[in-house]
Amino acid sequence: MITPVFILLISAALTCQASAQKVLVLLDDPLIRSTHSLYFSDLTSRGYDIFFKSASDRKLQLKDWDEWLYEKLIIFAPSATDFGGDIGEGTLLEFVDAGNDAVIVVDSNPSELMRSTVADIGIDLEPKGTLLTDHVDYVRSSSDGHSLIASEEFVASDAILGNFTDRSPILFKGTAASISPESTLGISILGAPETAFSHFPGKAVIENPLVANGHATLVAGVQARSGARVVVAGSVDMFSNAYFTLAGFETASGNKFSKAGNRAFCDEVTQWAFHQRGVLRVTNLHHSHAGKQEQPEWYRVTDDLQFGLDIHELAGGIWEPYRADDVQVEFVMLDPYVRADLQHNDQGHFHTAFKVPDVYGVYKFVINYCKPGYTPLDLAKRVSVRPFRHNEFERFLVAAYPYYMSVFSTMAAFFLFGFVFLYHK
Structure with missing residues (x-):
């Protein structure tokens, strides 16, 4: 006899299995599957369903009509000159534009295909x-x-490094990259030491090093406007078992370390790339007159209003209250009339209060929060601001008291003059 408890357990198991995200791993060398097994096992332990494919496989398929077959993509194919199947350079960009995440790993001799793919992001x-x-x-x-x-x-x-708290040095052998200073989407996750430089091996004299003075990026991250995240690493070896397990090494500067931090670093960065951390959500966005709870459709000029919302952060699969002191709200009509910092109560609730500008029109509450490592928040809520009605103006204005006095004093002087003129002989 099938009990209800048994049915619930089966349903839960099927739900977990259905929710497991599919990860496509493209390889140009099948040995990477064994030499980098620790990295892939860490992904499997986090519940990902990994599919290994050759980058040149003719049956390779990333999309079936309008449905993506995989949610995540990892490319360990730095020498691939062409992708097999229906995957082209435009397909990878379309994959990212659709909100899917990717990790791209290259070496010191990347193919033109990989170079152009990385340049496009x-x-x-x-x-x-x-x-x-x-x-x-x-x-x-x-x-x-x-x-x-x-x-x-x-x-x-x-938000990016997560539980990588010991900050052990990362072993790296490969090529460097650079991010445009004008880029608002690129993040340098791991930079090179200031004494590092990029050059062609074998040259005895280095006149103009290509990247020097700490401007080299070893691991870069891009958070696209579609919400997708892409991590680009310039070394295949940094993900290998050999670097994951290397212990007890010394640098030429005399610093000694008991272990390398490659395994923890690569795991944490991949978690960030796959949206397991650094994700923000907004709930309970509300506004009302000061001291009231009812949310109106319009305000009157110079009204006192209060604004609030709840922000939570995804950490370890659990939504936790987000804590930050740099979240702002703007009250905008073409241009911001009010820009106010939001206070928080350490429970994820952000709030502020301000006076409605003395200019009527259609306004918007705008939250445009962009912080490196976190998903951007771009919210807008429209509200109307009306002027005073004819019966809402103050009957007597303090600023007009001198004019009131001048009127009454003129009337009193007129009656006094008339009395004196008529009755005085």
């Missing part, structure tokens, strides 16, 4: 064949010479 790789080198922070006793770098230039964002 706002990340410029160094010329093909260049290798990031550092004569100060390279790892000693390594067969890679001065090209195995230990970097500690992390982005100052807990």
